[in-house]
Amino acid sequence: MIGAGYVGLVSGVCFSDLGNVVYCVDNNKNKIDLLNQGKVPIYEPGLHEILKKNFTQKRLFFTSDLRKGVEKADIIFICVGTPTKKNNNSADLKYVFQVAKQLKKYIKSYKIVVTKSTVPVSTGDKIEKILNFKNSKRLVDVVSNPEFLREGEAIRDFIYPDRVVVGTNSKKANRIMKSLYLPIIKRNSRYFSTSRKGAELVKYASNAFLATKIAYINEMANLCEKAEVDVKDISFGMGLDQRIGDRFLRAGPAYGGSCFPKDTKALVDLAKKFNINLSIVKTVIKSNENRKKILLQKVKKILKGKIRNRNITFLGVTFKPNTDDMREASSLLMIPGLQREGAKIRYYDPTGIKQEFKNLKNVSFCSDLSSACFKSDLIIIHTEWNEFKFLNFKKLVKKKNFKIFDLRNIYNLNKMLNNKINYFGIGR
Ligand code: NAD
């Protein structure tokens, strides 16, 4: 596995647990040092236990020496990041191509080189060109095998995926890939073999579709607030139609994370290169950007326009629960936005203090829930961690007339109102 991040590390650990010998290679030496000390550099439930087991049993190795990782490998997975480029919306493939160039130096016998990173259509062709071994027999097959795991649920998603998608026109590579995934396919997952470009596009099309579902229900939530309907009933009622399904129909803050925002932009950019206008995906991106502003306005409305010197508490700041990942979290816009208007912000997150807020005046991290909530004017439930689901707010806040803004609708509206708590949710 080249790149030991959320995808490379989880995939590597899980492949080793299936009995394979796995080398995880990363050019971040600190990360590799931590891993070799048995420490996990990311927060992902269940990862540490499986990692430790396979590391001890010598099926799992960590190194920053690419040669060592590649020499004995039959299959090489490229799992490096593909962030948005600085000057436009396309996917920055510099890390992927860097790896491909380095691989060329070390590949001496037949290998399958797999892109697990999310890459635009035809990236596999470009990698193949870089790896082109002239005047010798075919040394590599370049395959696309996009990853569909979610952070926070990565182990389960990897071991029990709905589908495994493999894109290649090489029968040999397909056979080897299928045998690698056999223990997983046997557990009721579909193995879908398609063209390399097809597999590359399945990944972007899937992420954009999921992002569309969320943006759609978030806009319905805006309507529900005006029409005095609970958006939870709308999600449930819609989801009973199996063609729609109720998963990924939870209204909330803007969708965040390392992938939906960047992949929707990259897909629009890719389509533009083919002269195709993906107007739906463009609208989803705009709708999601707008959502962050809508939420800030709603906070102001809840506090009746008085933000200066108000004590505001954020419960959770990551883009979703069970991860420490801050990429594109709504809190990154909401906290500085409220701080600029003079609010005093305390936040608590189970994954600890965040560098992103370290230099903001009047923004402080609390290491426990009680000190975060004490005497707060407004509590914003930003991320739906389990530990936030059964709180006695009156006991925690110890102050009259505090308000709660539940961005994840984890509390029962009527119970809150019966308890005489000033409670506001999303789309209700
Ligand atoms: P990440 O940033 O967590 O990890 C990438 C790792 O690659 C880093 O540790 C970095 O040090 C390493 N790296 C960069 N260049 C390298 C090089 N030349 N040699 C060795 N290591 C190198 O990224 P991620 O979240 O794991 O995402 C990786 C890819 O997988 C992206 O394309 C992403 O879109 C895709 N993806 C991510 C998720 C997810 O949940 N995070 C899910 C599915 C797909």
Ligand code: UGA
């Ligand atoms: C997402 C996809 O779900 C994965 O299939 C994919 O592999 C991954 O992107 C990727 O390509 O990186 P992830 O970003 O880890 O996974 O997390 P999700 O559970 O999809 O959540 C993304 C965002 O949508 C979060 O901000 C979450 O709070 C939000 N969301 C999700 C909602 O607001 N409502 C929902 O119903 C579901």
